[in-house]
Amino acid sequence: MQLKIFGKGFNYSQDGPGNRLVYHLSGCNMHCPWCSNPEGMKPSGSEPPYPIKDIYNEILSSSPMFFEGGGVTFTGGEATLQPKPLLALLKMLKGANINTCIETNGTSPDLPQLFEFLDHLIIDFKHPDSIKLKQITGIGNETIKQNILAAKNYGIDTLVRIPLIGGFNDDCPLDFAEFLKTANAKNLKVEILKYHEYGKDKWKKLGLDYKMQNAFVTDEQVIRLKETLKSNQINIINT
């Protein structure tokens, strides 16, 4: 079995706890216009697929750098679009006692099947209104919500991330809170990520049109959302 990967590298604490080896898996089923890794959107990147055995060996040989509770994180693109090899690799890694994490947009109905082999789950909750989410990204939030609730019930350490985007989701803190309080549990934390344009140049390099405009949010908007969530006893963190 093989995985298509368009990037890899270490990252400290931003994609799960500690120092982590992060693999970016090719292909994404959403088309978020603010995406900071647009090179991962297409399912068939030019990169050769890697046998999962090779990736497994690389991860094992990298374990000296998994300090401070680190390990491996699969992100994207969208990691769950390659479910079989990902599941197989995660099983192997758990067998070797490697700390595992995936970062996902949460749209895969099969996501809960991975929980058994994950130490951490990072899942996006981009918009509480399914119609608006679908308008912009192409997919609604029903499955995402189900997966967040499933994660709550399973007890997996979960970080829900809200990318706060001006003109998209910066006007509905109460709606975010409305859903997230139903998912609230000890194992669930929420992080708010301010809109940035780190990926803008990549769009240009890929010959793609970067359509986002005036999407920066203010600190006050972030605080407002944070306070709203906090008032619903939701645990907010910054990584």
Added chain:
Amino acid sequence: MHNILNSKKITQMAKDLFKEERAKTRVDGWFLAREIVCNKQDEFKNLSKEMRAARELTAILTELPLTISDNAVFAGSQSDAFARSYALINPAFKVETFSGYCDPTAVYNDIEPNDEFTVDRINRVREFAKNSEYVKKLSAVYDAYENYTEEVAFFIEQVTGHIIPDFRPALKYGLKNIISTLDEKISAENDALKKDNFAAIKLTLEATIMLAGRYADIAAKKAATAKGEQKDKFLKLEKTLRKVPGHPAESLYEAIQSYMLLWQVMCLEQAPNPFAFSVGNADRIFEPYRQMSNENREQAAALLKHFLVFFNVGDRSWAISQNLLISGRDTDGNDLTNDTSFALMDAYFDMNLPQPILSVKLHKNSPDILYKELGRFFFSPGVLTPSLFNDDSVFEILKARGVDEADLADYSVAGCQEPLIMGKDNGNTTNSWLNCPKVLELCLNGGYSMITGKEIEKQDTPDALTLLKNIREIFYTTLEKYIDKMCDAANGASRAVAELPVPFLSGFMGGTQSGYDMRDTLNQGTKYNGSGCLIHGLSVMADSFIAIDKLLTERPEDAENLINALKNNFEGYEELHSFLKSAPKFGNNIPEVDNEAAEIAAKISDMVSSHKNYLGNPFRADWASPTTHLTYGYWVAATPDGRVAREQLNYGVDPLYGEASGGMGFRMLSNMHLPFEKMGGGYASHLGVDPKFFTAPDNQGKGADFATRIVKPLFFNDAMKGRISPFYLYVNVTTPETLRKVLAEPKKYAPSGVYIMRIHGTFVNFLDLSPEIQQDIIKRLDLASTTI
């Protein structure tokens, strides 16, 4: 001194003193020193070598003009020992014209003639130098091996400086006490050579006390005309100089004064080449005296600021690579950080001088506060960054090198990163320099240079395919021959420098016990002795072997083309060039190339250390390339890894810049494969770190994060499981954009005129560097290789 001047005033005087020093565009003292010796040649000609050296030093100390600045709180200067010679901080330095320091009389070109120092006057002393046994012997060695050194298959040099003297007994007991001991030895000794050597050492110690007396007279004279605090200061200074270094120091102030004069004499003895003398653990040297006089951290730092200024010579701080250490542990694992360690850090941070270099010894149980206090150095732009040593590894390596347990904690760093035992180790650290990629080039071209076509040493070469298939064996066999020659040449240089005995320094290197000069090539004067070999091009070699393997596997029909491509610097072979560039490269955690690098490092280290120096002691493998990655790379043709002709080699044990793009994690993992236990002579490694990865709110927090994310994974990684961990690192925490801004608008970004950066083992004022070296620093930040 604090009864007279408060810390603030002492600090201000230190800063003013540094300004005075930086305003000096001429440093002519070294010439005066050599001229004094020249003038005495007839008087001393019938003396033994050792005694002649002692008398020459005495003459220098007697006749050299001395001054004490109004801004000084101590007497002493090393400005009379150095020339304005060091290439890298010379704006005229060019990679293509730098040929090493082969001509020991070239220094006479560095003094600009004027009405006082006329051409005739300079030439007279130059001629005297040229006719010395030392220069004759050394020139003969360079002549004999010129064919090899011209395009730097290897290089050799006579080693001066590069020693860590042990002045602790002089501080503690005073020179008079040592002189008494020598008197006893002289009368009891039957061996004529030893007797003479003891007498010579004694003479230099007496001359040192005399020098202190001369300074005391100046202080007294200044006191006579000064008023108020200045008068009291000079009176205190005079009183101190009448006491030390002849008698034991009994306060921090006296200890520093004593040390400075000893250092001054040591440097004058080797003028104009006393480069890279190092202090050792200054915190341990001075802490007992701080305790005696009970200075608090601020007071101790104020005095130590003057100590630091002392190491700066002239307008560009010409005395380079003087290393000063703090912290570390003992053999039981106890941390030895003390109050003087922190006072020194404060002094360094506040002064931010180009010299001396600060190094910090770390170990698994180094206190968190040390890392936190280091944060301000790493994360303040333009401020010096200490280099870091891993005691846990260095102790093991030195033990394997035969160092006694009792001496381990006293390891110090000569110049950049070479570990030596303070007061006991003559390592001749920069004696020989081996350019492995050049030897590979010669192997691929029948012993002819691909750069100039010149025959270096002809060798039989099979057809291209056979050559490439057997390249490792051919390379190692050829390299062995070059190492043989290099070591012969290096020993020749050591024998030449033995014509210049150093009785004073020998007195602090075990000579008062052994009775031998530390440069003696027949009798070992120091407890430990060896000769250094700086080995160049590790990752270029590993990447090249792996690229050849890839070619042989995938397109063996291109064997001949590879050789031709290298000869033509890939011109007309662009596709093949891309193919070679795409082969796995060291620094990306790719096992086949990382293991290759490990094997190369192990094999060549073993080859080097199996060679013996003039005393039968091993050469020490040192994988460092102090800017020679540039100057030697200039003489290396295109290499099979895809590196183009005349491009720099990789630095130390680091990947070639641009070739490790997977970030810090992968780079460190590759690094962990290397056999550090075999690098007993040291090694060099640098990380350019982007400050954006450190987001803690203050420098203390950033310092702690720096420890967590860089130092501990590299030095104290449990995954090494008993293997020797890396033991050296220096960093520059900045970005290419920042440095370009500093160069474009120095007044805005470095209003003081000083913006400290690290370059190989030393730090320097970035603005003082020649443009090519500035660009090298920018290039080698290589931030893609260190993303976190």
